[in-house]
Amino acid sequence: MSDAKKTYHHGDLAVALLKAAEVELSETGIEKFSLRAVAKRAGVSHGAPAHHFGDARGLLTALAADGYKRLLSVQTAREVAAGSDPRDVLIASGLGYLDFAQANPELFRLMFNSSIPNREDARFFDIALAVFDHLVDRIQSVTQKNPYEDKDSMLDLMTSWSVVHGLAELLVSGRAERPLNLASLTDVEKEAALVSILDRANRSILV
Incomplete structure (x- = not known):
């Protein structure tokens, strides 16, 4: 056209x-x-x-920045529906992360796995930091300690993020399909399995 x-x-x-x-x-x-x-x-x-x-890098940087904005929106929507318990909200935030990754696999890879986006770009940097600070807030709500000020709380944050991100990568790549037998599960059963994984991880690090 x-x-x-x-x-x-x-x-x-x-x-x-x-x-x-x-x-x-x-x-x-x-x-x-x-x-x-x-x-x-x-x-x-x-x-x-x-x-x-x-150029292409500029466009992909803008697209990745938009992806972070949408990721934050998906996480926030999940959290609102989770209620007020900080641990439930943290799990809901993780589920939002998984939702976004599965719905947007190539965009997810661009945001997290590609060297193409200019991570010094102001808009990209600000929204990526906002997503990280959102996780800081979620962890602080559970631990009652600011991860930026408390080393153990930051280690909790990194452990929680690692589990969520690693699970997202396994789901997007299809490598979680066979171990979890996802094809045989209903949507409700699949979510219950994911919640159980995130709950186990958070219980082990957020005591």
Whole structure:
């Protein structure tokens, strides 16, 4: 679709390019990602992505930053539904992390496993730090100690995060399928299994 057939306001075009970039990333992977393909998918000129984001790395950095914003939103929604018990909220936060990873595997890999995003970019840095600080708050609610000030609490945080992130990686890669026999489980049973894993991990470190 040519520019004559599709008109965007400045902000709308940036959003459209991010959406097109995410679809392109999901369908082709990082290795084949290109600004030209994104522009074609969005129905705009080949120069439009570069005008807004500079180059492919700039666009992927913006996409990864948007991913962190969405991750935080998914986690927060899970936490709100969990009630007021700090441990339940911590588990819910982990479930939100798993939800996001499974729903957005390529974006998840871009955010956490790729060297492509510019992690010094201000927007990327700020939202990634906000996600980490959110975990700091969740851990502090349980331990009553600020992980930034208490070494043991930070070790608790890193252990909890490691379990959640490692489980996310196993789910996204399919390596958790056989050990947990996920194909035979209902959605309710699958969630119960994931809750049990996170609960066991948190009980062992947050005494």
